Amino acid sequence: MIAERKYKSLTPQLRAAAVKKVAELSTEVSSRWKAIVLIAEALEVHPNTLRNWVNADPEMAATRRVDTARLEQEHRVQLAAATELINELSDHLHGRRQ
Helix, strand or coil: CCCCCCCCCCHHHHHHHHHHHHHHHHCCCHHHHHHHHHHHHHCCCHHHHHHHHHCCHHHHHHHHHHHHHHHHHHHHHHHHHHHHHHHHHHHHHHHHCC
């Protein structure tokens, strides 16, 4: 027997609006997941259900690529800063030894 869909009463228009709101809110909060959690709470649906709706939306694929690129850029910046700090500390330590 196939299980009854828990959120079948939600219209496709409401689902589309929720996905769109996640895209808008993602730029204002710390992550896409945080936006999903906030919208899911407002709709009283499970966050993973809303995440599935978001992942199924073809327009959100571009957003995911942008998020990934942004995270990679932030990682490169942090890595460069850490490398510079290590080099400065190393130079400082070697300077004291001489």
